[in-house]
Amino acid sequence: MAGAERVHGAADVERPVPLLNIANILTILRIVLVPVFLVVLFVDGGHATGWRIAATVVFAIAAVTDRIDGQLARKYGLVTDFGKLADPIADKALIGAALFGLSVLGDLSWWVTGIIAARELGITLLRFVVLRHGVIPASRGGKLKTLVQSFAIGMYLLPLPDSWSTASAIMMGAAVLLTVATGIDYLVQAIRPRARAHANPLSS
Template sequence: MSAHHDEQDARGSVSSWNLPNILTAARIVMVPFFVWAFVLGGPFGQDSLLARWVAFGLFALAMYTDKLDGDIARARGLVTDFGKIADPIADKLLTGAALVVFCLLGELWWWVTIVILVREWGITLMRLIVIRYGVMPASKGGKLKTVLQAAGIGLLLMPLVPVLGDWWAWVGWAVIGAALVVTVVTGIDYVRQAVVLRSQARDAR
């Protein structure tokens, strides 16, 4: 019997204990180790370049598994309700932890992190509330937001400021600034979609 069949029960339904969901769970487990290495490295990696590179490596690995688990789930038909909920939560835990630690180390402004986190968790909560009316699919803008956030965090995580100078930090901040704009704009669009979805569902009654 193949591994693919092992991930489905006797009735043919998809088991929550499958490879994509295991990868998602592993991403959540990575978060405390990522934070530990990140803090150990100190501001811009000045306390420990090795620890900072480890933090970057864990973040890059987590971002790769994020893409991988989605690809596997769709290719093998292993999409589950657990995965739909756990996957975005895992993403937000990782990016949220990164942004908070940046602020604690003095590498990023708190207001940037607060705006992004309020939008991310607010939209997640809103999606859970309106799910009874229908599902709001991820938009192209939402996907761009994710890419920009990951790129900005990744650039700042790399301890290259001590080597290349402050301009490297400004590159990272510029990308995070772009991510912030897209984050806010897509957040407003998701709210609009939720209002329309709720209105259409009520009119259909």
Template sequence: MSGAEGGTTPTTGAVAKPSNWNLPNALTTLRIASVPFYGWALLADGGDSVLWRTVAWAIFVAAMVTDKVDGDIARKRNLITNFGKIADPIADKAITGMAFIGLAIIMDTWWMWTIAIVVLVREWAVTLLRLSVLKSVVIAAAQSGKWKTMAQALALGFLTLPLLEVDGWLDRPGEVTYAGALAMLVVAFALTLWSGYEFFRDVWKQRHVIRAKAPAAGAR
């Protein structure tokens, strides 16, 4: 097995570090690179273009799929790298952040801007905290966080579609789907707040435990 696949060297038996040049990292980089194209397609013609909104939806779906695929490949083939640990959450927050901002621009309502700003502050605060001060603190992914991610993907994906821009026989189905997507957005917003609360609560508990153990360790 090669070093890029996380194998062992024949002479020392030590586990070789996987190279940053691997498929999961390439998919992650591709997701980051797709963000401006998604944003442009979403906002083309003021967000009223059926064609470009559909293209934006395709880009968004591809980003969500590759997010799942690159994680599975990295774990299965032992291709987890420091670059991937940093770039993967950035890619996720970049595409969803662009979706929240783009949809807020298109809808131009106070409540959508409120949701977008609150969600972005929560998401980036958690991400930056994980990448910086929590190097010695391990916070397992909560189930609410997984539900939040799924709810956001569904809501943003459907809202990216030109549901209110279509005419003819698609007019009524589009309106019904749009209403359902807004309901899912409310669910995603609630889960975002709750999972954020759970995360910061667990961080506080972990840091409290570490500080409590530090004096005991120093007294030995």
């Protein structure tokens, strides 16, 4: 009986999550698609209708992997520290590349790209600074921010008629507001573990 209990207990030991799993592979795929997207975006001067649609499709595929990898990681217990760190970095690389490309092509004001890029770069650096205290995973607010950014960018990428310009600007404005608001939230999250570590120096 005791032997059976020992075997049962050994079976209950939680196995480590493999680093190379489907969720992390999708995250890496999103990173790989970033340069592909930029190449397609700038083909033929960047304003040919067919190529703009193609660039939108590549961007959409990359953006969709963000939803899929997170769902798979949570559903099948594939959450890893690498995924927590790489997933938001992949999002920022894709969003940043799209904003930069649109600004270079003159389709989006540089101040919009500047605000979003500064926030994303700052939060990425912040994640590495607080890494010794723990990984800060992407929050629901951060995921909503990325979703709104993706929709806004998609509207700017597509060769839509001029009648859509106001709607596109409103969507991008919402993305900027969410970007700033979630940036402040991440800053608060980063300060808390550092404050606890300083308050309890022996715990580190």
